[in-house]
Amino acid sequence: MVPVAGTRLYHRSVNYELFMGEALAEAQLALDDGEPPCAAVAVVDEAMVARARDRVRETGDPTAHAVVAAVREAARRLGRDRLADVTIFTTLEPCAMCVGALLQADIETLVFAAPDPDNGAAGGAIQLAQSAQLPRRLRVVSGIRRDEVEELRRRAAARGAPARARAS
Numbered sequence: 001m002v003p004v005a006g007t008r009l010y011h012r013s014v015n016y017e018l019f020m021g022e023a024l025a026e027a028q029l030a031l032d033d034g035e036p037p038c039a040a041v042a043v044v045d046e047a048m049v050a051r052a053r054d055r056v057r058e059t060g061d062p063t064a065h066a067v068v069a070a071v072r073e074a075a076r077r078l079g080r081d082r083l084a085d086v087t088i089f090t091t092l093e094p095c096a097m098c099v100g101a102l103l104q105a106d107i108e109t110l111v112f113a114a115p116d117p118d119n120g121a122a123g124g125a126i127q128l129a130q131s132a133q134l135p136r137r138l139r140v141v142s143g144i145r146r147d148e149v150e151e152l153r154r155r156a157a158a159r160g161a162p163a164r165a166r167a168s
């Protein structure tokens with residue numbers, strides 16, 4: 001049996017709070033653009049290689065989620081499609097599509113701030129990130145700067161900004 005990612009040692013030097021702060025700043029920009037306040041950054045060796053936010057409304061593309069965009073940009077900038085050394089920081093627990101993209105890219109570590117009980121695929125709604133039925137698993141760190149992200153989401157809701165599709 002493949003050991004669950006998560007038994008590996010942390011990259012202790014990575015500053016989770018700092019990079020989540022970058023994602024938070026980007027999420028604020030998304031909110032300013034009328035998108036859900038969802039953003040992601042990709043980090044390698046303590047350097048940010050991609051920064052993205054939701055652009056579903058702007059592009060009319062329902063797959064234009066921050067995590068997918070960050071994975072694409074990181075692959076483009078690094079010039080390769082295997083991204084095991086990349087850590088993704090995202091404000092909101094990623095959906096099934098986004099977790100699928102992380103797994104396809106061989107990314108090992110996902111850091112998110114707030115859980116998403118409606119659509120989260122790292123245990124919030126379903127568990128795809130650490131499924132025993134798949135050949136790869138993500139190491140998941142959650143709750144980094146969660147309060148700030150939830151405050152941003154409350155402000156978004158108060159403004160009537162679109163939420164990610166919610167269960168209803």
Ligand SMILES: [Zn+2]
Binds near residue numbers: 065066067096099
């Ligand atoms: Zn997504």
